[in-house]
Amino acid sequence: MTWAPLRARLRLRLDCREVLSFAAVGLLAYATDLALFTWLRGPLDLDPLTAKALSFVAGCTVAYAGNALGTYRNRATGAPWRRYALFFAVNAAGALVQLLCLAVSHYGLGYTSQRADTVAGAGVGMALATLLRFWGTRTWVFRAEGRLASWTG
Incomplete structure (x- = not known):
C-alpha cells in the first residue's frame, strides 16, 4: 500500500485551508481599509491621497497580523519587523x-x-x-523553513 495518494489529498486539503484562511484575512483587511478610508475622507475630511495612504497601512497591518497569527502561525520565523517590512513590500x-x-x-x-x-x-x-500577494506572502514572508515555499506546499 502506498501513502502517496493520501498525502497528495491531505496536501490539497491543507492548501485549500490556507487559501481560505488567506482570503478571510484579506477580506477583513479590505474592510478595514475601506472603512478607514471612508471615515478619513468623510467626517475627518482628509485629502484622498493621505486618507488612502493611512487606510492602506492600516489594512496591511490587519492583514499581517491575521496571517502571522492565523494562516501562517506555524511558519513565523525570523524577526517580526523584517517579516512586516517584506509583507508591506508585497502588498505595495x-x-x-x-x-x-x-x-x-x-x-x-x-x-x-x-x-x-x-x-x-x-x-x-x-x-x-x-x-x-498570496504567492509573495507564502514565498517570501512566511516561507517554509529552510526553503522557498512552492505553490503545492
Missing part, C-alpha cells in the same frame, strides 16, 4: 498591479467610463494583485 507591489491595470485600461486602451475603471482596478487588478 499588489497595489501597483491594481494601478497598472487601471492605467492600461483607462489611458492605454481608452476605456474611460466609471464601470470600466471599476472592472480594471477593482476587478482584474484586484484578482491579479491577490494572486501576487
Whole structure:
C-alpha cells in the first residue's frame, strides 16, 4: 500500500485551508481599509491621497497580523519587523498591479467610463494583485523553513 495518494489529498486539503484562511484575512483587511478610508475622507475630511495612504497601512497591518497569527502561525520565523517590512513590500507591489491595470485600461486602451475603471482596478487588478500577494506572502514572508515555499506546499 502506498501513502502517496493520501498525502497528495491531505496536501490539497491543507492548501485549500490556507487559501481560505488567506482570503478571510484579506477580506477583513479590505474592510478595514475601506472603512478607514471612508471615515478619513468623510467626517475627518482628509485629502484622498493621505486618507488612502493611512487606510492602506492600516489594512496591511490587519492583514499581517491575521496571517502571522492565523494562516501562517506555524511558519513565523525570523524577526517580526523584517517579516512586516517584506509583507508591506508585497502588498505595495499588489497595489501597483491594481494601478497598472487601471492605467492600461483607462489611458492605454481608452476605456474611460466609471464601470470600466471599476472592472480594471477593482476587478482584474484586484484578482491579479491577490494572486501576487498570496504567492509573495507564502514565498517570501512566511516561507517554509529552510526553503522557498512552492505553490503545492
